[in-house]
Amino acid sequence: MIVDRLGRRFRNLRVSLTAACNYACTYCVPDGKRLLKARNELDASELYEAVKLLKQATGIDKLRITGGEPLVTPKFDDFLMGVMSLGLQDVSLTTNGQLLPRKHDVIVQSGIRRINVSLDTLDPQNFRTIARSGDLATVLGGIDALLDAGIRVKVNMVPLRSQNADDIVPMLDYCLERGIELRYIELMRMGHLLNGQGFQTDFISMESLLDRISEKYEFTRTDAPYDSTAVRFQIPGKGVFGIIANESEPFCRSCTRLRLSSDGYIYGCLSSSRRQFIGDLIHEPSHIALPRLQNILVGALADKKLAFQGEVTVMKLIGG
Ligand code: SAM
Secondary structure, three states: OOOOOOOOOOOEEEEEOOOOEOOOOOOOOOOOOOEOOOOOOOOHHHHHHHHHHHHHHHOOOEEEEEOOOHHHOOHHHHHHHHHHOOOOOEEEEEEOOOOHHHHHHHHHHHOOOEEEEEOOOOOHHHHHHHHOOOOHHHHHHHHHHHHHOOOEEEEEEOOOOOOOHHHHHHHHHHHHHHOOEEEEEOOOOEHHHOOOOHHHHHOOOHHHHHHHHHOOOOOEEEOOOOOOOOEEEEEOOOEEEEEEOOOOOOOHHHOOEEEEOOOOEEEOOOOOOOOEEOOOHHHOOHHHHHHHHHHHHHHHHHOOOOOOOOEOOOHHHHOO
C-alpha cells in the first residue's frame, strides 16, 4: 500500500464521468456558457476498467460519481451498474439534481444508497441566477422521490455573500425537516476565483456561517470520520449539519481522495493541476499496467498539499 509520511493513502476515488454540465453556476463558470464535454473522454467501459485497475492498485474502497454533471451523459447508467458490482464498501453520487426524474429508476435499481444533491437556494429566481439554468421545483421533486425510495440524501450548498446569504438558515430548515444532512461548502479559490475579486466578495467563513445559524439553532460540534471533509454539528432533537471548511479548517492533512477525470487522468490533489494519464493502462495486461500505475500513484500522493492553496483548474474538470 502507498502511504505518505502523514499516513495519507488513497481510499476515496472520485470519478468525473464527463466535464459537461447543464448548469453554468456563477462561481464555477465565469462566462455563463454551459460546459461541454472534454476532448477524448473515455467511454463508460473504459472508465469502469480504470476504476477496476485503481482498486487493484490502491485498495480504494469508496467511490463517488461526479462531474461535470454525471446525469447528463449516456455513460451514466452503464457506469453506475458496473461500479455497483465491484464490491466497494461505498458508492455515492454527486449531482445537481436537474435530471433526477429521468434517472430515478436506474438509480433505484442500481442499489446505490447515498446521493449528494447540490442546491444553493430555495428561491426559484435566485436559483436561475446562480445556476443560470434549470428549475428548482424539478430538483426538489427529485430529492423527495429519492427520500421516498429510502436513499440517504445530503444537500451541498455553497454560501455566497452576494447571492444566497439569506438562504443559509432556510436551507437548514428545509433539510432538518426532511432528515437531510446539509453540507455548507466554503467557497473555494478555483478557476476564475483564484485571482479575481469574486472570491473576496463572496466568501463566507465557517465562523460567519455558525454565527448566522446560532441566531436560530443551538448546536454542538460532533464527531466526523477521520478522513471526512466536513466539520459536523449536532442540533439536539433536530439533526446534523456539516461545513466543508476548506479555508477555515482545511482537511488536507487527512485527505484520502484520488480523482479520475473523464478523459483518463488522475489527480492526487484538488489544489494541484498536476495529472497523469492512465487511459492507456487499461489496454495493457495487468502485470504491465499495475507496476506502472503504482509509480504514477506514488507521484500523485506526493502532489497532496498540506493546505488548500487554490487552483486555476475549475472543479468540473477535475471532478468536484
Ligand atoms: N454537477 C454536480 C453537482 O452540481 O453536484 C457535480 C460536480 S460540481 C463541480 C460538485 C460540487 O462542487 C457542487 O456542489 C458545486 O457547488 C461545488 N463547487 C463548484 N465550484 C466550487 C467552488 N469554487 N467552491 C466551492 N464549491 C464549488
